[in-house]
Amino acid sequence: MKKLFLLSSFFILISCKKESEESFGKPTESNTEVKAPEALGKELFEGKGNCVACHKVDQKIIGPSIQDIAKVYKTENGNIVDFLKNDAKPLVDPSQYEVMKTNFAITKTMSDEELKGLETYIFSFSK
Ligand code: HEC
Incomplete structure (x- = not known):
């Protein structure tokens, strides 16, 4: 019994330590705002926005390629x-x-902020 108690307190110690290490340096959990705009844009483009269904980087499918969109928006x-x-x-x-x-x-x-992220992501292909 004593052994078991020691063992469980050991695990509690470990898990406490891990938690404090993980939250170190991170302002809040699941906070998209801390992401760089371009990374946020990419995530939305491929995830929630599902823009990739119609827009590929360098090839027109249903919609124009991201490169074409970036080029037109840059020049205009x-x-x-x-x-x-x-x-x-x-x-x-x-x-x-x-x-x-x-x-x-x-x-x-x-x-x-999310829309700005998408714009930044698209413009990153106009280089
Ligand atoms: C169902 C297919 C489809 C999806 C999904 C889609 N698009 Fe498009 N997109 C198009 C088509 C077709 C065009 C060309 C028409 C146009 O230029 O407005 C276009 C054009 C654009 C343009 C250029 C608009 C312009 O000035 O002509 C941008 C910017 C754009 N899409 C961004 C996005 C973003 C961001 C997403 C994800 C939130 C997205 N698209 C999802 C089909 C799609």
Whole structure:
């Protein structure tokens, strides 16, 4: 019995130590705000936003490639955040705008920070 008690207190000690180590240096849990905009954008593009379903980096599938979008927005000095809020006209392929429009249901639920992340991520391909 004593052995068991020692053993369990040993495990409690270990788990306490682990917890304090893990939370060290992290402001809060699951906080997307601490991410760099580009990393946040990538995560949304491939995850919650499911943008990858229609946008590949260097190849047009259903939607234009990310590189093409970045190029057009760079040269025309466009604002992707405004576009995703449905506050700006399409610049890349207006003939297919109806298809893209369905995604505003998702992007309109995103915070400015998340939209900025998406924009930063897309612009990272214009180099
Ligand atoms: C169902 C397919 C589909 C999905 C999913 C999709 N898009 Fe698109 N997207 C398109 C099509 C088609 C176009 C071309 C029409 C256009 O330019 O508006 C487009 C165009 C765009 C453009 C250029 C708009 C312009 O000015 O012409 C941006 C920026 C964009 N998408 C971002 C996104 C982001 C961010 C997501 C994820 C939240 C996303 N798309 C998800 C199909 C899609």
